[in-house]
Amino acid sequence: MHNRRVVVTQRFFDDKTITFLENAGCTVVQAELPAGQADGNLSHDELVTLLQGAAGWIVGHARVTRELQADLPDLQIISRRGVGYERVDLEAAKDFGKVVCIAAGGNDASVADHTMSLMLAAGHRFRETQQNMITGNWSILMGSDLYQKTVGIVGLGRIGRSLVQRLKGFDVQILAVDEDRGDGFVQQNGIELVSLDDLLTRSDYISLHVPLTPETKFMIDASALLRMKRGAILVNAARGGLVDDKALLDALKSGHIAAAGLDVFVSESDPEYKSVTQELIELPNVIATPHAGASTREGLDRTNMVAARCVVAVLNGENPPAQCVVADGRRAG
Structure with a gap:
């Protein structure tokens, strides 16, 4: 089977969603972040180390720059557990043939x-x-x-x-x-x-x-x-x-x-x-409040699952729900 390694750099990732990914043939790796630190605090090099060889990334607030995407050639899908995408270089994703999704409807x-x-x-x-x-x-x-x-x-x-x-x-x-x-x-x-x-x-x-x-x-x-x-x-x-x-x-x-x-x-x-x-x-x-509006148990469970479903769809060569896709480099290829 082709690469199905999925890295999660978000806290509060629930067991049900992990099981869903594993049942879809994915190997799930959860980043261990220091207390009080989010993935937005990670440097370029730290992100490259975490994501090397990953096909899917469920991301929070990290900056997904052109340089980062260039250093992650195996990465097929960047799936945000959230609905904002201003920190992701969408043009770079299209240029590199990657898909960027948001968890539309989850929160x-x-x-x-x-x-x-x-x-x-x-x-x-x-x-x-x-x-x-x-x-x-x-x-x-x-x-x-x-x-x-x-x-x-x-x-x-x-x-x-x-x-x-x-x-x-x-x-x-x-x-x-x-x-x-x-x-x-x-x-x-x-x-x-x-x-x-x-x-x-x-x-x-x-x-x-x-x-x-x-x-x-x-x-x-x-x-x-x-x-x-x-x-x-x-x-x-x-x-x-x-x-x-x-x-x-x-x-x-x-x-x-x-x-x-x-x-x-x-x-x-x-x-x-x-x-x-x-x-x-x-x-x-x-x-x-500290950007906590979507951070309820129920809201995070829903957005986790939406983000995960987008990952599985792309790794299966399928299309995620249209409302979730903000960039699809596969179409440009």
Whole structure:
């Protein structure tokens, strides 16, 4: 049989998925990462050592550069346990005949739940209240309802749509920046499609659900933040880099933005923003989590399996689900 060695550089890889891969004839190798370290912290040489001879790679946040792919000629499939792919050089994958997949559909529910949690926690000032209680101050802080507010959603992809379903019980008005895909979703859910500028000026809560691309980088900059309603709440559980965190820090300190719920930060990819992130997470009106929106037991089990199914399909010479494929170098060959 041809090479079916699969390396997993992600933590929390469940036994059921490992068994699935083994039953498909794969040899599964799980990278042993130091405590507190993710595959995004591994150097080029460390990754080459781990992946030498592997046909499949189930990856987290490692940078999959052209140079790395060139040094891994046996690698056929790069399968992300997640849905972002900005750290993978897709053109290189096509040039080298490799397939790049994402775990589409695996974590939609988990991230949408997490987004709702950030909205509610920010609006009701949970963090600030509990911090006060720890110091003996049990005075009540006035929060804000989500009920009957205007919620702006930037991006009606899988997670954005899952969020819409969860918002139904709050009797909100939903504005969205996206296109009408003609499947009736916008009309059925009473969504008003608007420009980004309109969404910024009208929304009480804004939630971002778009990929990070050159076009979307810093889409929420100082100017956009100033156009937001005074007292509005911003939630970003999508990608660090959609928001200019320096500008957000200023807007929060000035009181123009009431609060923010953040699961992602610019500093994840740009170390120069590390001090900005530290200042943000120390603010009492910021609810912060460490890019953990998809990290539930159930969500990780689902994304593990989607990623694994993509690997097996490619190693079998078949096509993974179309919604999972972001680059297929086999077609270019």
